[in-house]
Amino acid sequence: MRVPQSIVNLGRWSRTDALVLQGLLGIVFVVQAILGMVIPLLGVVGVLDLASSREVPVTGVAAPEFPDADGVQLSASGSAALTVDDPSFSQRVLLELPTIVGAVLILLGIYLLFRIARTLCLGDPFQPRNPLRLFGIAILIAVGSVAASLLQAVTTDQLVAGTPLADHVPFSVEFSLLPLLVALLVAALAEAFRIGVRLREDTEGLV
Known part of the structure; x- marks a missing residue:
């Protein structure tokens, strides 16, 4: 079985x-x-x-009215800056937790990319573990995008719990399709690598 030329060329990365x-x-x-x-x-x-503040959605609050200036209008959106004065330890944890968790997921993805780059340096990109690493990156992107939005909503809900602001800051989770599309593309690349690994193994078996 002949290995496609595009796959062969990928292995020709210089050191x-x-x-x-x-x-x-x-x-x-x-x-x-x-x-x-x-x-x-x-x-x-x-x-x-x-900084002890974050942008949050708000409801039940009257939006200010702005004057019309020669056809140029300004309208208020349904969000506001939630600020915690002199936050306690638990409040600081809630404020920074989404950033820290997101950073951990990003670092895991970079580590997997580094391992793939190392196989390129060795001149052997189609190692059996590389498809799994790419699938891992795809999962991190998909899960990370959902987890980040959910964690932001949960921590915001905890920050306003038991305060008068709780009635005006709804539990709101916003998801973007872009990270999911990127995850699908990375998963497709992982499948291409898996096929490349199988083709290489088949070729070596014919020698």
Whole structure:
């Protein structure tokens, strides 16, 4: 069985290309770890004074009226900034938890990409584990997008629970189809890699 030329060409990445990709992924990993985990965690324990507000949907509040200026109009949206003055430890956890969880999922995805890039550096991109790594990335993207929105809604609900604001801040979860479409594309790429692995194994079996 003949391996498609496109699959053969993919294995011709130069070592320099793969090393550059690994280096870039390493830099992104470190930056994401600092911005998405270290700084928020320092904010949770009180070492850093981070912003204690977030945008939330609101209901039951009259929107202000703005004057019409020569046909240019300004209208209020159904959202507001929820600010917590001098937040307690538990409130800081609720404020930073979505960021930290999102960062963990992103770091896992970068780690899987790094492992794939390492196989490119070794000149063997069609290792049996690479399709699984790509499927893992697809799952992280799909689950992460849903988990981020849900966690944002849950933590916001807990922040306003037991306060007069609870009547005006509804439990609202917003989902975007874009991450799910990206996850499907990555899953399709994983399937292509799986076929490439099988074709390579079949070819080696004929030698």
